[in-house]
Amino acid sequence: MSDTDIAARVLTAPRRFETRRFDRPVLGADDGLLGVLACGLCGSDVASWRGEKKHDGPVVLGHEVIGRIADLGPAAAALWDVRPGDRVAIEEAVPCMFCALCRSGHQRLCTRSGIRYGYTSTDTAPSLWGGFAPLMYLHPRTQLHRVPDSVSDELATLYIPLSNGLAWMGDSGELRPGERVAIFGAGQHGIASAAAALRLGASEVVVVGTDRDGDRLAVARELGSQVVVAPAEDVEEAVVEVLGGSPDIVMDMTPSVAHPVEASIRLAAVRGRVLWGGMKRGASRPLIDTDLVAQKELTVRGLWARPSWAITAALRWLASEPALGRLCERTYRIDELDNAFVDAAGEGSAPAPLHTAVLMN
Structure with missing residues (x-):
């Protein structure tokens, strides 16, 4: 596999993941790429895996994403105030930033853009819209949050709950x-x-x-x-x-x-x-x-998602209160993704974990 060929775990049917390869996205001035370090696995992912939640085609799941900036255009660097190597968490909603919801601070509820990380089909270019892949595309309207150095990749995936x-x-x-x-x-x-x-x-x-x-x-x-x-x-x-x-x-x-x-x-x-x-x-x-x-x-x-302020507050809370890490009960590697979903669904040999983190390496 070349460095322009990205292997991702794609949900192609209920309970069925396939490894598919995609071209590395070509960037412009205002978008970027995230090297995924870890991704949380939550109940909505399990619902997709079971077929209870519909997508418009095959999908790279995973929206509780922690990663390092791998590449970005100059306009994106200025807008996001990040550089390659910076560690960030992403918000799954990609808002339009023009509708009444976005302009009133409720951009998490915006559906006008049609893009949502961990939900959008791979049929929508450039395909890499989820966290269960080594690389994820960053849309120009992605909202990023820096992750404190003291919080591990694994525990940082708790930022959503x-x-x-x-x-x-x-x-x-x-x-x-x-x-x-x-x-x-x-x-x-x-x-x-x-x-x-x-x-x-x-x-x-x-x-x-x-x-x-x-x-x-x-x-x-x-x-x-x-x-x-x-x-x-x-x-x-x-x-x-x-x-x-x-x-x-x-x-x-x-x-x-x-x-x-x-x-x-x-x-x-x-x-x-x-x-x-x-x-x-x-x-x-x-x-x-x-x-x-x-x-x-x-x-x-x-209740549906959260405003942006709460993600920054949650990451600071994690940094100040290590006991919260108790919520993250199980960790898997990306090559164990099928087992991670079976266990998260409560279909494994042990009770379903409270929170699951999937590490890319």
Whole structure:
């Protein structure tokens, strides 16, 4: 393989990766190339692998990308303020920067550009749009964040769940110091959000899991949260008892199941905030008591990605609090990608890890 021939792991069908080779992109003045060091593997990647999430063709997955600038044009160097060799994290959304969403600071929600790292098909030139490849193309409107030297490549891949937790609790939940928080779901986003709530001043935080989540709930405890495991019919009473009152913020981060959505409305304190981020993907149809939403004057918000400030904050948090590395439970090499997905989907011999990092070397 020549240095102009880039081998990438491409998802070509559900549960099927192939190694395909692509020409090294030819750069202009305002774009660049990233030498990928590590990439996180998250639940949305697993959904793509299972065929639950549709793409417009074969795709190089991976959007939690840490890498070093490999090459860039002069305009890109000036705009991004980086040089070859600088280590950065990328935002997966490539915004248009002209629509009302982008101009109001909500560029993470922009779909006008049609480009998203880890999602865009290899049929769209120059094909290298994901992190499970040694080299990734950097679009001129890519948003980059420097990674602190003290944070390893492996642990730096936690920047997405940690930044989501900070943004969801701070911006979406409008958390005020001293408030109580309940989180349904003991995955990486649930536990990262619990840790973020405590960092932002919550007085009590409880993570609700199942009897299969013992190891994950142990991590939640290590990071300062309380935990609840109870049958569905008893869980609301158990949460209130542990917190010492109704939660001001209730978050649902559970995939596929309806009960936490329904319980969140009943559990939330008067004028509380209810946050929904657990993707159901058609697997369940929650029944919402809209009268209770009105009577309690609840604020209900969906959760999708994070603003840019939160990524910088998450990387600094990682640098200052090494214990957060406990969230990264398993590491694979890129040649072990098939096994990494089997394990992340919970189909391996051990329980699915909280967070998985894939290293290029």
